[in-house]
Amino acid sequence: MQFGLYAPIPMATVGSPEIAKAVSEALAPLPDGHLDAQFDLGVDLLTAADRAGFELCLFAERHLGNDIAAWVLASAIASRLDRIRALVAVHPGLWDPVMVGKLAVSLDRVCRGRMALNIVNGWFDEEFRMFGGTVLQGEERYQRTVEFIDILRGLWTHESFSYAGRFYKVEAGQLLLKPASPVPPEIYSVSRSDRGRDFIAGHCDWWFIDFPKSAETVDDALRGIEDAIADMSRRCERAGRKVRYALNPFIALGRSQQEAFDDTIQRVFTYDPDPDTRKIEQRMLPATRLGCIGSAENVRRQINRFEQLGIELLLCKFIPTAENVRRIGEEIVAPMQAREPSLSMAG
Secondary structure, eight states: OEEEEEOOOGGGOOSOHHHHHHHHHTTSOOOTTOOOHHHHHHHHHHHHHHHHTOOEEEEOOOSSSSOOOHHHHHHHHGGGOSSOEEEEEEOBTTBOHHHHHHHHHHHHHHTTSOEEEEEOOOOOHHHHHHTTOOOOOHHHHHHHHHHHHHHHHHHHHOSSEEEEOSSOEEEEEOOSSOOSSSSOOOEEEOOOSHHHHHHHHHHOSEEEOOOOTTOOSHHHHHHHHHHHHHHHHHHHHHHTOOOEEEEOOBOEESSSHHHHHHHHHHHHHHHOSSOOHHIIIIIIHHHHTTSOEEOHHHHHHHHHHHHHHTEEEEEEBOOOOHHHHHHHIIIIIHHHHTSOHHHHOOO
């Protein structure tokens, strides 16, 4: 099992005094000599995660928000790390694929071949319009993303690459930098619709599984995950491809499930008395229903169940403190990685 985490930015973070400070300071100049609080937290958290055995960090992107831009944050921090891969979120329709191709190989080379792209089709129409993008719906949106990925891979693997699509055209495109390793950066994505799953099966390397957010029990969630993997496997077989599976659980350690959950909720409201309801209801709370809250033994047992379903990566959500990273590293990551290889391989 591989373990990842989110870079601590306002759109992805709960329960952090540093993030609350970054939001409160966002619309004013910083004091002389000070750095943005989310950047300071990112450096501390990700260097601790790197030492603790984490292997991937998602640098999410919210252009219309208080977040430091994903490419800037990833470039400033990821090159300092020894093992963590930088997974940078990109929205087709806001970025030109040739430009993203150049940004990606640039980051790949300063990270010694440890970067990847998280393709986000996008839902935030206001953000797209404000930042110069084109809003598309349905099939057109997926077709644009397919062309976007085709151009990236073509530029990464050819000296000169031309492409004539419906949404993008490239004539003798060149990147005079190539990826750091012979294997080009991997493509991650998430999608829950029928058309979106076909897109994942046909064009991506990793799928962040869309588990049932309405699941009332852990067993319900696991059955939903098992069904989703079976469905994706059939789609991949038809496409003649393979996709690897990732999941986004919320991890909170404590003497009991209730204690760990209560401590988490208390911290969220301590540092953000008026929290983002959408962030909590749509991102945090569903992730707590995946059974990774409570004693370390119970969390490890649940992770074993994920592995048995074929999941190879956990992109962990948790209260973002260096102390929490170290504890999860010591009690979850290290024991899981220390097992015999035959026991840790997914099917």
